Amino acid sequence: MSEASGTPGADAAGAETESTGATGAADAAEAPPGPGFGNYQNDIYLNGLDDRLPPFTTDLTLLGSSAREHLDPGAFGYVAGAAGSGATHRANRAAFERHRLVPRMLRGPGRRDLSTTVLGTRIPAPVMLAPVGVQSIIHPDGELATARAAASVGIPMVLSTASSHTIEQVAEAHGAGNPRWFQLYWPNDDDVCVSILDRARKAGFTTLVVTLDTWTLAWRPQDLDQSYLPFIRGIGTAIPFSDPAFRAGLEKSPEDELIPAVLRWVPMFTGTDHSWDQLPFLREHWDGPIVLKGVLHPDDARRAADASMDGIVVSNHGGRQVDGAIAALDALPPIVEAVGDRLEVLFDSGVRTGSDVLKALALGARSVLVGRPFAYGLAHGGEEGVLHVLRSLLADLDLTLGLSGHRSPADLSPDSLQSGT
Numbered sequence: 001m002s003e004a005s006g007t008p009g010a011d012a013a014g015a016e017t018e019s020t021g022a023t024g025a026a027d028a029a030e031a032p033p034g035p036g037f038g039n040y041q042n043d044i045y046l047n048g049l050d051d052r053l054p055p056f057t058t059d060l061t062l063l064g065s066s067a068r069e070h071l072d073p074g075a076f077g078y079v080a081g082a083a084g085s086g087a088t089h090r091a092n093r094a095a096f097e098r099h100r101l102v103p104r105m106l107r108g109p110g111r112r113d114l115s116t117t118v119l120g121t122r123i124p125a126p127v128m129l130a131p132v133g134v135q136s137i138i139h140p141d142g143e144l145a146t147a148r149a150a151a152s153v154g155i156p157m158v159l160s161t162a163s164s165h166t167i168e169q170v171a172e173a174h175g176a177g178n179p180r181w182f183q184l185y186w187p188n189d190d191d192v193c194v195s196i197l198d199r200a201r202k203a204g205f206t207t208l209v210v211t212l213d214t215w216t217l218a219w220r221p222q223d224l225d226q227s228y229l230p231f232i233r234g235i236g237t238a239i240p241f242s243d244p245a246f247r248a249g250l251e252k253s254p255e256d257e258l259i260p261a262v263l264r265w266v267p268m269f270t271g272t273d274h275s276w277d278q279l280p281f282l283r284e285h286w287d288g289p290i291v292l293k294g295v296l297h298p299d300d301a302r303r304a305a306d307a308s309m310d311g312i313v314v315s316n317h318g319g320r321q322v323d324g325a326i327a328a329l330d331a332l333p334p335i336v337e338a339v340g341d342r343l344e345v346l347f348d349s350g351v352r353t354g355s356d357v358l359k360a361l362a363l364g365a366r367s368v369l370v371g372r373p374f375a376y377g378l379a380h381g382g383e384e385g386v387l388h389v390l391r392s393l394l395a396d397l398d399l400t401l402g403l404s405g406h407r408s409p410a411d412l413s414p415d416s417l418q419s420g421t
C-alpha cells in the first residue's frame with residue numbers, strides 16, 4: 001500500500017487546495033507537488049461510502065488504552081510504562097500543551113512539500129521511527145513488520161540493538177535503498193561492539209544512533225510489579241545471539257543453553273556508563289554520521305558538538321528513564337540555541353499528533369522520532385497497524401501544516417507559535 005494513493009493536491013473530499021490569492025497562486029505554482037500524505041483523509045472518507053472504516057482509531061492519543069486489549073499485561077506494561085511515578089511521561093505531553101500554533105492565512109499552502117534532509121538523507125517528511133526494542137512481545141513479526149511499513153511510506157526506521165530479529169533479517173524486510181539507521185546500546189566488550197557495527201554497515205544502515213540515557217535500566221514499577229523483563233527471557237537478544245564475536249565468548253550456543261548467554265549479554269549492554277573521551281572509538285569504527293540520543297542539557301549538547309558528533313536527539317526516552325526529568329520539549333529551545341548551527345538536532349518523547357511535530361520543528365528540531373504510537377499500531381495489526389499509524393500521523397501533519405499557513409517544514413520558526421507557561 002502506498003501513501004500516495006488518492007488525488008495529489010486535493011484535501012478533504014476533493015476540496016480545492018490551490019490558493020486563489022494572486023501571490024499565493026504564484027508561489028504555489030513554483031512549489032513541487034508533495035507526496036500527498038493528506039490524501040489518506042480522502043481515502044478514509046471515500047471508503048466510508050462502502051461502509052469501510054479505518055482499521056482502528058485515527059486519534060493517535062487514544063492508542064495507548066486500546067493497545068491494552070491486544071497485548072499481554074507484561075508486554076503492555078513494558079511498552080506503555082514509564083520510570084517511577086510517570087511524571088516525566090506526563091510532563092512530555094504537558095509541554096506540548098504550553099505551545100500553540102498561530103495559523104496564518106492566504107499564503108498559498110495548498111501545494112506542500114514535507115520533504116527534508118536529515119544528515120544527508122532526503123526523506124519525504126520530518127518524521128522517523130524511533131528505536132523500539134523487543135518488538136516481538138508486541139507482535140510476532142515485530143521489527144520485520146515495522147520495517148515493511150516504514151518502507152511503504154519511505155520514512156527512516158532506526159533499528160534497536162534490542163531487536164527481536166537480526167540486523168540482516170530486518171534489512172531484508174526493509175528492502176534495498178530505503179533509509180535506515182542503527183541504534184547502539186554500547187556494549188562494554190569492544191570486539192562485540194565492532195562486530196555489531198560492522199554488520200549494521202554491511203546491511204545498509206547509514207547512520208549510527210548511540211543511546212546515552214539507558215546505560216542501566218530505570219526503576220519501572222509497571223515491569224517490576226509483574227517481574228517482567230524481556231531480555232532475561234532471551235527476548236530482544238537476536239542481534240548479540242547471532243553475532244560471531246558474542247558467540248565466540250560462550251561455551252555453548254544460546255540455542256543450546258539460554259541462561260549463560262543472557263547472563264553474558266545483559267551486563268554487557270547495561271551497567272557501563274561510557275565517557276565522552278571514548279567517543280573517538282565509535283568514530284574509528286563507524287564511517288557514517290553519528291548521533292547521540294538522550295541529550296537534555298545544553299552543556300552536553302556542546303560536548304557532543306565539541307566531539308564532532310553529527311547530530312543529537314533531544315529525548316528523555318519517552319519518560320522511561322529519569323522520573324521527574326525535564327520535558328524533552330522544554331529542553332529543545334536552549335539546546336538549539338547552544339548548538340543548532342554546529343550539528344543537527346532531532347527530537348523525540350511525547351509526539352502524538354501532526355501539531356506536535358510542527359511544534360517541535362518550530363522550536364528548532366530538524367526531524368522528530370515517534371516511539372509508542374507505532375508500537376501501539378504494531379499491537380493493533382502488525383504491518384498494517386504500523387502503516388495506519390504512520391499514514392494517520394503524516395496526513396495530520398500535512399493538513400495541519402497547510403492549515404497553519406505553511407508549505408514546508410523550513411517555513412516554521414518560533415514565530416509560528418505562541419508559547420505560554
Ligand SMILES: Cc1cc2nc3c(=O)[nH]c(=O)nc-3n(C[C@H](O)[C@H](O)[C@H](O)COP(=O)(O)O)c2cc1C
Pocket residue numbers: 078079080130131132133134160161162183211293315316317318319348349350351369370371372373375
Ligand atoms: C517499548 C519501548 C522500547 C524502547 N526501546 C528503545 C531502544 O531499544 N533503544 C532506544 O534508544 N530507545 C528505545 N526506546 C525509546 C524510544 O526510542 C523513544 O525515545 C521514545 O519512545 C520516544 O517517546 P514516545 O514513546 O513518547 O514517542 C523505547 C521505547 C519504548 C516505548
